[in-house]
Amino acid sequence: MIKVAPSILSADFANMGEAVRKTQEWGADYIHLDVMDGNFVPQITFGAMMCKAIRKYTNIPIDAHLMVNDPRKYIEQFADAGADIVTVHTEADKHIHGTLQKIKQCGMKAGVVLNPATPISACECVIEDCDMILLMSVNPGFGGQKFIPGVVKKIQQLKNMIDKSGCSVDIEIDGGINPETAKLCIEAGANVLVAGNSVFTAQDPARMIKLIRGAE
Ligand code: DX5
Ligand code: ZN
Numbered sequence: 307m308i309k310v311a312p313s314i315l316s317a318d319f320a321n322m323g324e325a326v327r328k329t330q331e332w333g334a335d336y337i338h339l340d341v342m343d344g345n346f347v348p349q350i351t352f353g354a355m356m357c358k359a360i361r362k363y364t365n366i367p368i369d370a371h372l373m374v375n376d377p378r379k380y381i382e383q384f385a386d387a388g389a390d391i392v393t394v395h396t397e398a399d400k401h402i403h404g405t406l407q408k409i410k411q412c413g414m415k416a417g418v419v420l421n422p423a424t425p426i427s428a429c430e431c432v433i434e435d436c437d438m439i440l441l442m443s444v445n446p447g448f449g450g451q452k453f454i455p456g457v458v459k460k461i462q463q464l465k466n467m468i469d470k471s472g473c474s475v476d477i478e479i480d481g482g483i484n485p486e487t488a489k490l491c492i493e494a495g496a497n498v499l500v501a502g503n504s505v506f507t508a509q510d511p512a513r514m515i516k517l518i519r520g521a522e
Contacts, residue, residue: 308492308519309335311369311478312511313502314360315351315449322356323363329505332512336369336391338480338500340449343374346398347447354383361388371419371480371500373446374398378405385412393417393440393478396428406435417478421446422454426463433471438498439464443491444481450503453482458494465495485517492520 312334317325326337339357344350357368367390374380377394378401384392392409396418399405409416417438418429422445429439441460444451461477468475478498479491488499501518508514516522 307497308521309476309498310505310515310518311336311338311498311500312505312515313338313340313371313449313480313500315340316502316506322360325506326360326363328511330364330366332505333515334366334505336367336498337364338502339368339370339389340502341370341372341374341380342447346375346395347373349447354380354387354389357384357387357389367391369393369478369498369500371440372398373419378408381405381408381412381414385409385414389414391415391417391438393419393438395419395421395446396424397421403432403435406432410435417476419446419480420460422457426460426467429464430467433468433475434473436473436475438476438478439468440478440480440500441496442481443479443483443487446481451482453484453487455490458490461491461494461496483518485514485520488518489520 342351369391370389406416415437419440443457479496480500483501484504
């Protein structure tokens with residue numbers, strides 16, 4: 307089942323509760339929360355308090371993408387704030403296996419994130435500890451960037467690795483997703499698609515979500 311996770315990085319920050327309520331109304335499967343610390347990536351967006359604030363406006367899963375250094379420090383905060391899924395960057399954590407365990411101990415689904423230049427091998431030893439693996443199809447830190455076509459090959463490699471492992475792990479793709487790039491990613495094996503700019507700038511966001519899902 308193909309899931310679409312609109313990123314609220316492209317939503318109206320001054321009216322986030324309403325934006326999240328509408329996103330669910332448009333048929334989103336997840337709310338994608340782009341948490342940025344201004345260190346791991348240049349921008350600062352928000353932390354667990356934003357997760358807590360929007361929790362009241364939606365009952366679909368909140369998918370928190372932590373673009374922060376040493377993410378383990380924040381896991382409990384996101385659990386208390388009602389996040390359902392937390393993904394952490396392999397490039398930002400020296401003890402990623404322990405952090406995945408911590409996310410699960412806090413009752414959330416766990417995943418790792420790989421930047422465009424990070425090889426699939428970086429997640430090979432933690433596949434069975436992941437519910438989802440997020441591949442960046444842009445360099446993290448900003449919405450509205452151009453899709454990096456080379457990531458399609460990485461999706462195929464990851465899909466093969468997951469199939470060989472016998473584990474059931476979602477493949478999420480994040481950055482520059484629109485109906486055209488979504489099709490390439492789904493054909494390659496991705497089943498969760500993050501989309502910020504394409505959804506929040508669309509004339510008809512509900513239809514855009516359907517088009518990205520390939521349902522139209
Ligand atoms: C970038 C974020 C992405 C981004 C996607 O660092 O992780 O989720 O917001 O936005 P679009 O879909 O606008 O490329
Ligand atoms: Zn993201």
